[in-house]
Amino acid sequence: MTPKQWARRMSFPLRSPSVPASVQPKVEPPRTGVDFETAWARKPAARIARRVLHEVVVEPVVRVVADPTLRGLDRLEHLDADQPLIFVANHHSHVDTPLLLRRLPKPWRTKMFVGAAADYFFPNRLAGTASALALNAIPIERTKVNRRSAMHAASLIDAGWSLLIYPEGGRSPDGWGQEFKGGAAYLAIRCEVPVVPVYVAGTDRIMPKGKSFPTPGSTTLTFGPPVHAQPGEDARRMAQRIEQAVAALADEATSDWWQARRRAHAGTTPSLSGPDAVSWRRAWAKSASRNGTGKPTRRRWPEL
Amino acid sequence: MAPRPGFVLEVDGSTPPILFHHGEGFRLEKLPVGRSRVIYPAEPLPGLKDPDTAIRHALEHPYDSEPLSALLFPGMKLTIAFDDISLPLPPMRRPDIRQRVIEAVLDAAAAAGVDDVEIIAALALHRRMTEAELRHAVGDRVYDAFAPSGKLYNHDAEDPEGMVILGTTPHGEDVQMNRRAAESDLLVYVNINLVSMDGGWKSTATGLSGYTALRHHHNVKTMQASKSFMDQHRSELHSSNWRMGKVLRQSGPKIFQIETTVNNNSFGTSGPLSMLQKREWEWSTKDRATFLGMQAGLKRMPASARRKVFSSWQAPYEMTSIQAGDVESVHKVTTEHVYRQHLVPVEGQTDILTMGLPYICPYNVNSIMNPILVMCLGLGYFFNLYRGRPLVREGGVLIMSHPTPWEFHPVHHPSYIDFFEQVLSETTDPLVIEQKYEKSFAEDEWYRHLYRTSYAYHGVHPFYMWYWGSHAMQHLGRVIIVGGDPRAVRRLGFMPASTFADALEMASDVVGRHPTITHYHNPPVLMADVT
Amino acid sequence: MAVRERRTDRPNVHLVIAEALAGKRLFITGSTGFLGTALVERLLRGVPDAHLTLLIRPGRRASAAQRAKRELFRNDAFDRLRAVHGTGPAANKAFEAEIDRRVRVVGGDVSVDGLGLDDEGRAALAEADIVIHSAAAVSFDSPLDGAVEINLLGPSRIAGVLNELGVAPHYIAVSTCYVAGSRRGNALEEPVDASPFYVNVDWRAEVAGARRARADADAESRQAERLKTFRKQARSELGAAGGPLLAAKTEQLRQRWVDDRMVTAGRARAAAVGYPDAYAFTTALAEVALAETHGAVPTSIVRPSIIESALAEPSPGWIRGFRMAEPVIISYARGLLRDFPGVPEGVVDVIPVDLVVGGIIAVAAAEAANPRPDPTVAPPVFQVASGSANPLRYRRLVDLVSGWFSEHPLYDSLGQPIKVPQWSFPGRGRVEGQLRRSLNLVTRAEKGLSSLPLRGRQAELAANLEEKREMAERALGYVELYGKYAECEAIYGIERLLALQDLLDEHDRDQFGFDPRVIAWDDYVRNIHLPSVVRNARVRTTPGGRSGENRTERLRRQVLAPERQFAAFDLENTLISSNVVASYAWLASRHLEGRDRLRFVAKTLAEGPTLLRLDRADRSDFLRYFYRRYDGAPVDVIRADSAEMLSELILSRSFPAALRRVREHRALGHRTVLITGALDFVIEPLRPLFDDVVAAEMTIRNGAYTGELTAAPPTGESRAQALYDYAAAHGFDPAEGVAYADSTSDLPMLEAVGFPVAVNPETRLAALARKRGWLVEHFEKAPGYRHPALPLSTADQLAK
Incomplete structure (x- = not known):
């Protein structure tokens, strides 16, 4: 039976129905981008599937590709386990999300959803479904504050889901950080949950923006003390404090905790976005602060 | 449900066998009906909900002292001292209280622009802490920031340039302190009060001191005059420390004392050892099953494997209070908090006091509990955990349960090994030991070298262990150890018994046929308030 | 008759x-x-x-x-x-x-x-x-x-x-x-x-024959392969004791071989x-x-x-020296001769x-x-x-002797009376066969044990075996000799x-x-001869344990006497139970993680057997070969690490009693010196324990060790030389010195001093020490501490 015969045999309902000419077809609003429906991804079936996917596929990949070491987890010791949190991290490459989803502390990791850029992760139904299933992502408008996606995220947090979000909105083009947006701060104030800053070091060397395959390396995740919203503080002010917290973490990871505290108090913490100068000086400064992952220099003795 | 206070159980026909700790193991013993009682500790008090905020609050609202931020100024010389591995017992889970407090103090110092900061582990004559132990106490962040540059180190009581004599008390006692601490603009002492003895001037005047000063109160006369050193008002040891405190106040550095107390949740309310925290008749089937499994497993293991298992246990302690400021006013508040957790009212003394010695004492963390430490834990610490009068009457019998193996840690306790071979083989009388042998051990060059470069307790430390039990030795008529290595027990001058029944039998010729018995159900820690 | x-x-x-x-x-x-x-x-x-x-x-x-x-x-x-x-x-x-x-x-x-x-x-x-x-x-x-x-x-x-x-x-x-x-x-x-x-x-021919036999034996003993067997035998007896001592031993063995040849020649000729x-x-x-x-x-x-003790003059039972019958009587009394050949009715x-x-x-x-x-x-x-005139039957003599020793038994070292065996007068052949078989068994066991690297208590076992072998040899000698004399049944x-x-x-x-008829044999044997034999033989006739100090305490008192001038100590297996391989493995693995560490462990384990063989052959060659591995090791890193090694490796494997002994010597005013083949930077932390240290030193080139030593490592005879130089330098008399060592490779040093002490001795040294009456000490590690199998450095090493 040739494929043509096979195709003819397949009639409706195996094939999509043809539309009678006299009728005006009902125009479904395109459910892509910000309007993509992701509720199903939080049902038990999807969660179990995602759990298996993470344990079987993502975990070994993360171990081999990223070889992560964790620092500062003791700062989250006394947090209440069933209170959702908002995890805020700097964003260098796509490796960040699976790495964080596998290494954020236990009680919150199992009930976590990710704020992902609507235009990049939900352009069509297929990509949208994949993102929702694999990452439990929800679409967020990058360019302007979209009330509906913010309201949707807030309802999820109130329902006990923790949020992982990158305030920079996107991956840094040249390894330096970008300016923090207010989304996380707004949600923190509205839902009265603490924000936990996380600094990811080393993923920019594994798969920076524009590179499509990862080269294995080692990374370090540094968790900072939770940032609570001051009474009566507005989102913009808090977003600034969150950015300072992540910057202080970056400083702590590259130099040591005591110098970072002194610089933080003196307000001289080096900013994440790096020196605003010509690109070669930025790349040069970037490579200078290469360590922070703490691997020993080459060993001379004994030869093996 | 509010934590139940400690109480005294009168043993009757239906009382189940009582749990005795037995070093790295346990025993269940049936106490005679009608004339025995068991003192149970209080249940753990709830810890502070948000410790970090409580710490910051305590630093800014000290007792009889300006807030910490007011004491810090740019260009000052700040020294932070903290208690060594002998507290808390067993070691607590990370993050350690000292880490939280030290990070809070350093944060305040960073805010005030302080640059010259040194952090010292206040060992006195204990062994130096290894890198792993320091990281556990102060956390990786502080360790990586201060240790590589030599700003975080162990106190060295034998460093001639590193120690300084600050003066002498009216009683002629020299007051000695670490030079860096003495010459600092501010000395912040971070203390964990596990029992009522700790803290106050005993921390600052002893922790950073040396042999020249310690011998004035770590001697047989003071120990025997301390009825007991857990009760500060009737402890000669503390009065000597308080006299030294006065001298420190005049010619010593400005001291900002931070004292914290912990609840007695040594074994956790859930987890493998939670049944040790409960009362025997409240054990669930799961508790009983885990207990039997553990007993069977431990029996098959070699001793070193048992030690590894027990020394890896970390207690889920929670901070119940923190107060800072002037040493004496802070200590008053701390003592109240300690008593609130530990004190158990008990009426009248008894003929026989029984206790099950656990696997841990202040001086064998990550090490081996040698026979001398068994004596010190039983006759030194547990016997003296009383206020008013000792639990057992004058001339009574103390029955302790511990394997007391003839085993020593060659690196941590070199002077103990020689003390056990050369001194105890001659005499067990503390006064003779003090006059005849203490000086040669205390000033021995080799021990000094090991104390300063290896991880060994000071040459004189085994003597202090022996003086620690001298009050009990004077008070008691006989001491019996159940289930110990007979040779080692005899070397200590006590009587070995293979079973608890034999021990009672042996005690009968000292306290008669039907003596009254009290069992001290410790740990978790308790303190008997005997009227 | x-x-x-x-x-x-x-x-x-x-x-x-x-x-x-x-x-x-x-x-x-x-x-x-x-x-x-x-x-x-x-x-x-x-x-x-x-x-x-x-x-x-x-x-x-x-x-x-x-x-x-x-x-x-x-x-x-x-x-x-x-x-x-x-x-x-x-x-x-x-x-x-x-x-x-x-x-x-x-x-x-x-x-x-x-x-x-x-x-x-x-x-x-x-x-x-x-x-x-x-x-x-x-x-x-x-x-x-x-x-x-x-x-x-x-x-x-x-x-x-x-x-x-x-x-x-x-x-x-x-x-x-x-x-x-x-x-x-x-x-x-x-x-x-x-x-x-x-x-x-013809007696003149016999004289000439005997003299030529001596010359022939002497010549044969100088042949090449004969000398090779003497050298091999000396090495098996002394181990790696260094050139001079082995040569002296070889010459001694050659002379003993010639004498043995002459003794067997004598016996053979007489029997012929x-x-x-x-x-x-x-x-x-x-x-x-x-x-x-x-x-x-x-x-x-x-x-x-056969001349025996005096009947009356100068005093009943007077005797001088032990010759013919006395050793047999004493061996019998100590229960060592299970049986003895002889014809019951034969005349003695x-x-x-x-x-x-x-x-x-x-x-x-x-x-x-x-x-x-x-x-x-x-x-x-x-x-x-x-x-x-007055014949003494063999059975009557045996009955008299066994009767007397049942009433006056000798006592063994534990104070227990020794029961004398009952003799059944078997033929000479059967007893000899029995003794020869037991002798071969003991000799083979002893050779097997001495090849094993035993030490301390187990070595003692091998030393006992050697004692048993000597007794079996002596018994065999008595049996052969008296067997022949039993055949001389002529009536004189x-x-x-x-x-x-x-x-x-x-x-x-x-x-x-x-007039021999005067002798009343019962009275003579029971009341005169046997009491005198027992009195002269140093055996214990009272049940009480040895009163006063036993031999070890007496020797120890001499070693720790104030008049001694200096005490020299070997390091490995005398003060600590570790060796150069362990310290190298520790230092090298200090900064290795993961795969490097595994590869290092595999490489070192693979080399184990060859290292052990080389060490048994010659100590200083082994050290020179092994130390080449330090080539390129950074000096500052090694110095810092060796301070840490003091705790993790050296002290955790030390013998507390040995360290105490060093300090006892120092307290007595003796000058203490450590003479070891170990490297100076490895034992640097032990320096405060001694007045002086003599160790192997390594040359340094631009901040790293070169792996080559500055001089021959002080082991074997160079250690004895080091000791002599040290004694001379301080004006000490070696006869007033004490030396502690553990293996035959230290024999030169032990023999150089007046008071040698064998510590946890190897089998061969244990036998030599026992034979020469040296003090033997058994120092053990602190009981209870179990260090890991492989001597590698880990951070929480001390958390055991």
Whole structure:
């Protein structure tokens, strides 16, 4: 039976129905981008599937590709386990999300959803479904504050889901950080949950923006003390404090905790976005602060 | 449900066998009906909900002292001292209280622009802490920031340039302190009060001191005059420390004392050892099953494997209070908090006091509990955990349960090994030991070298262990150890018994046929308030 | 066997010994022997005005006179003479004066032609009226050529010199009954070659043969492959003890091999011509030679059988030296001889020494009183034995001995009485086979154990095995020897002796009696002989444990005596139970993680066997080869790490008792020094424990070690040299030094000092230490601490 015969045999309902000419077809609003429906991804079936996917596929990949070491987890010791949190991290490459989803502390990791850029992760139904299933992502408008996606995220947090979000909105083009947006701060104030800053070091060397395959390396995740919203503080002010917290973490990871505290108090913490100068000086400064992952220099003795 | 206070159980026909700790193991013993009682500790008090905020609050609202931020100024010389591995017992889970407090103090110092900061582990004559132990106490962040540059180190009581004599008390006692601490603009002492003895001037005047000063109160006369050193008002040891405190106040550095107390949740309310925290008749089937499994497993293991298992246990302690400021006013508040957790009212003394010695004492963390430490834990610490009068009457019998193996840690306790071979083989009388042998051990060059470069307790430390039990030795008529290595027990001058029944039998010729018995159900820690 | 009636071929002349010998000059050889001492004592006490001249061989460090004073006159035999002058120092002085007055001592040697006499000695011999020759090599395993020179040629040499001097004193030669050879039947008092069973052998050919045998054996011992076996045997005995010591040992083994060859030659030759051993064989030929060469010198021959302790004179049970039967009796009493060959009804011909002395004196007196008309007549023979007149059956002797030891048992080291075994008189072959099998088993076990790297307590086990082997060898020796003597069942006639006795008056018969019938064997064995044997053998006869200090405490007290000057210590297995491989593995793995660490462990483990073999071969070569691995190691990193290694590796494997011992020496004022092949930066943290440290040093090039040593590592003989240099530098006398070491490679150092101490010794050193009576210490690690299998550095190493 040739494929043509096979195709003819397949009639409706195996094939999509043809539309009678006299009728005006009902125009479904395109459910892509910000309007993509992701509720199903939080049902038990999807969660179990995602759990298996993470344990079987993502975990070994993360171990081999990223070889992560964790620092500062003791700062989250006394947090209440069933209170959702908002995890805020700097964003260098796509490796960040699976790495964080596998290494954020236990009680919150199992009930976590990710704020992902609507235009990049939900352009069509297929990509949208994949993102929702694999990452439990929800679409967020990058360019302007979209009330509906913010309201949707807030309802999820109130329902006990923790949020992982990158305030920079996107991956840094040249390894330096970008300016923090207010989304996380707004949600923190509205839902009265603490924000936990996380600094990811080393993923920019594994798969920076524009590179499509990862080269294995080692990374370090540094968790900072939770940032609570001051009474009566507005989102913009808090977003600034969150950015300072992540910057202080970056400083702590590259130099040591005591110098970072002194610089933080003196307000001289080096900013994440790096020196605003010509690109070669930025790349040069970037490579200078290469360590922070703490691997020993080459060993001379004994030869093996 | 509010934590139940400690109480005294009168043993009757239906009382189940009582749990005795037995070093790295346990025993269940049936106490005679009608004339025995068991003192149970209080249940753990709830810890502070948000410790970090409580710490910051305590630093800014000290007792009889300006807030910490007011004491810090740019260009000052700040020294932070903290208690060594002998507290808390067993070691607590990370993050350690000292880490939280030290990070809070350093944060305040960073805010005030302080640059010259040194952090010292206040060992006195204990062994130096290894890198792993320091990281556990102060956390990786502080360790990586201060240790590589030599700003975080162990106190060295034998460093001639590193120690300084600050003066002498009216009683002629020299007051000695670490030079860096003495010459600092501010000395912040971070203390964990596990029992009522700790803290106050005993921390600052002893922790950073040396042999020249310690011998004035770590001697047989003071120990025997301390009825007991857990009760500060009737402890000669503390009065000597308080006299030294006065001298420190005049010619010593400005001291900002931070004292914290912990609840007695040594074994956790859930987890493998939670049944040790409960009362025997409240054990669930799961508790009983885990207990039997553990007993069977431990029996098959070699001793070193048992030690590894027990020394890896970390207690889920929670901070119940923190107060800072002037040493004496802070200590008053701390003592109240300690008593609130530990004190158990008990009426009248008894003929026989029984206790099950656990696997841990202040001086064998990550090490081996040698026979001398068994004596010190039983006759030194547990016997003296009383206020008013000792639990057992004058001339009574103390029955302790511990394997007391003839085993020593060659690196941590070199002077103990020689003390056990050369001194105890001659005499067990503390006064003779003090006059005849203490000086040669205390000033021995080799021990000094090991104390300063290896991880060994000071040459004189085994003597202090022996003086620690001298009050009990004077008070008691006989001491019996159940289930110990007979040779080692005899070397200590006590009587070995293979079973608890034999021990009672042996005690009968000292306290008669039907003596009254009290069992001290410790740990978790308790303190008997005997009227 | 009834006594044949007496032949009286001499008129019944009345003889008084004291008168006969009055004023006579007696020249005596072998006076320091058992028989000689008794003879000299009886003459001095029994014949007041006799003058004695003693021929004594000068010792290596003592002159003949000194040897006489020290070995002869200090013996308890002379107590009765000394008592005559009272007690206390004054009496001694008087006694010595009398001795000087009545006794003259001349140096000489019967095994040298011309007796090695100087002119004064020859003059003394010329003046002698009577010459008594009792010197002989009596031990049953004397080499053939030694026995020939002393026993065979000795008597004829004396006769030769007497003929040279042209004098004719009465010459009495002491021989032995066993010249009759291994046979049954009667042995009469007649010259050896007169007996029908004599095997005619030319004694001159025997002498030449013996001398050539010595030369041949000596030559063969110098052949290349023979010397190779000696070197191998020396190495197996001493291990890697360094060149000089091994050479000395090899030479000692070569000489011992030559002597053994001569002993076996002697035994074989004696057995071939029908004698129990070389002594009997050479003495028999001596008599034949004497008969030929005595010329005009009137000669008599006295043949005692097995001489035992005195019946009465100088005191009941007096004995000197352990020769024939005593060692067997003591071994039996200690339960070591399970069984012994022998025929129950066989005769044991034993004669007390004072009866033999009496016989000799009577012979001398008889000749003096009534000199024989023709001096050239064949020398008359007098046999002094109990076999014919008063025979002692073997079963009766064994019953007496086992009965006595059941009532007075000896006690072992634990204070328990030793039950003596019951003998079943088996044939010699069966006992020998049994003993030989057990000897082979023990030897093989001992060789197996000594190849294992045992130490301390286990090495003690190997040392016990060696002790058992020596006992088995001795038992085998006794069985072989006495087996042969048991075959000499001849009955020695004593007619002429008894005839002599008839001439004596009542007083002399009592004073110088030699009639064996007087001996009541039960009383003699139980009350006289056995108590004296036990008294003289250092055995314990009381149940109580050793009172006072035992040997170890006594040795330890000497080692820790204030007058010692310095104490030298080896490091590995003496102070710590770690070695250079462990410290290298620790330092190298200090900064290795993950895969590198695994690869390092695999590489080191693979090398293990070769390293061990090289170490057993030669210590300093091994060290030089092994230290090359430090090439390129950064000096600052190693110095920091070695401070940490003190705790993780060195102290955790140290022996606390050993460290205590070092500090005890220091407290006593001794100067302590560590001499080790380990590297100086490895033992740097141990420096405060000692006054000085001598260790291997390594050259440094631009901040890293080069792996080459600056000098030979102080091990083996260079360690002994280091010790000598150290002692010289500080002006110490090595004899007043103490040294602690654990293996035979430290033997040179141990032998260099006056007070060596073997610590946890290897098997070979344990055996040597036990044999030489050194102090052996067993230091152990602190009980309870179990360090990990592989000596690698980990951060929480101490959390155990």
